[in-house]
Amino acid sequence: MNAHLKTRIWYSCGIVLLIAFGLLSRKISVIPPCVGDALWAMVMYCCWRILLIRKAAVLSAIIALTASFLIELSQLLRWQWLVDLRATTLGHLLLGQGFLWSDLLAYTVGIGILFLLTEGIGWLFKKRQKAVVTKK
16 A cells, blocks of 8 residues: 555544544533644644645645634634624534634644654654664
8 A cells, every 4th residue: 555545544534533532522511622622723734634745744734724823813704604604513613613812822732743743653653664674
């Protein structure tokens, strides 16, 4: 199997888990809302990694963070069609409701954590593969 395809599958599985955790975080009152916001941004990062798998991961992180910030800032707009879209379940989940400065921090932390985690795992796999090749 192609390495890029494997990576896309891993990110796709990550998206499913992150969405599940994000929805669950909204049902458990002791989990702060910022956790769900961070998980939402992590999903954005995974989506961009799937699309830009051949590019540097930092590019996906920058685009995901930019998109997250723009979506948050769009919550300041009160165009009727956008308000109507946000009134739907899917629109609310994707576009949010009500601008909060703290969400920008949650997005940054979420994407930062996932970026560092995935890059660290990638580094470990490369190091392990190099060790296996050296032994042969």
